[in-house]
Amino acid sequence: MANILVLYYSLTGNTEQVARSLAAKLPADLEPLRDAKKRGVGLSHLGTVMQVLFKTPARIMPVSMSLSDYDLVVLGAPVWAGDMAAPMRTLLKTQGRLINKLAVFCTEQGSGGEGALRKMEALCGKTAVAAMVVLEKEVRSGAWDDKADPFIGAIREAVGGCPDDRIRQVV
Numbered sequence: 001m002a003n004i005l006v007l008y009y010s011l012t013g014n015t016e017q018v019a020r021s022l023a024a025k026l027p028a029d030l031e032p033l034r035d036a037k038k039r040g041v042g043l044s045h046l047g048t049v050m051q052v053l054f055k056t057p058a059r060i061m062p063v064s065m066s067l068s069d070y071d072l073v074v075l076g077a078p079v080w081a082g083d084m085a086a087p088m089r090t091l092l093k094t095q096g097r098l099i100n101k102l103a104v105f106c107t108e109q110g111s112g113g114e115g116a117l118r119k120m121e122a123l124c125g126k127t128a129v130a131a132m133v134v135l136e137k138e139v140r141s142g143a144w145d146d147k148a149d150p151f152i153g154a155i156r157e158a159v160g161g162c163p164d165d166r167i168r169q170v171v
């Protein structure tokens, strides 16, 4: 059976909810990416936005496994200021290129998701076999579940020996 990891960052729980469900359905290992220092919310989001805009590295906890040990890694992150959340950028800058096959998803309020996913792919140096943008309201209502089927299908196809890993399903 294919060896799949769902690795996600989540500040307020939306991305975590999607990641947990994907890991259960695929099935896959699940690993959270964590800030090394507690990240403020509310007004303190200003610091977080500045970190994204200036691409300042975030301090993150080490990830316990090697990404190269997996046939496919699914990365999930919230959209921050039209980009991926800063902790995901920090991880991918050093370890993104260790990933064999890649799938990406993000959660957002309403804009910037597609661009954030392209940047995640660029840091990993490869095109994702599946990509998905989930709106915050879809997480809350559960409507995102319908989007997950083609996303999961493309991942299963990619690890099932599909010879062309450039096949891409954007939902």
Ligand SMILES: Cc1cc2nc3c(=O)[nH]c(=O)nc-3n(C[C@H](O)[C@H](O)[C@H](O)COP(=O)(O)O)c2cc1C
Binding pocket: 009, 010, 011, 012, 013, 014, 015, 016, 045, 048, 049, 077, 078, 079, 080, 081, 082, 083, 107, 108, 109, 110, 111, 112, 113, 135, 136
């Ligand atoms: C600092 C910050 C910046 C954000 N910037 C955007 C944005 O540019 N576009 C957007 O659609 N949502 C934006 N959001 C909303 C989050 O992407 C959305 O709430 C996401 O689902 C949060 O995921 P999480 O609960 O896993 O942390 C932002 C949220 C925060 C905290």
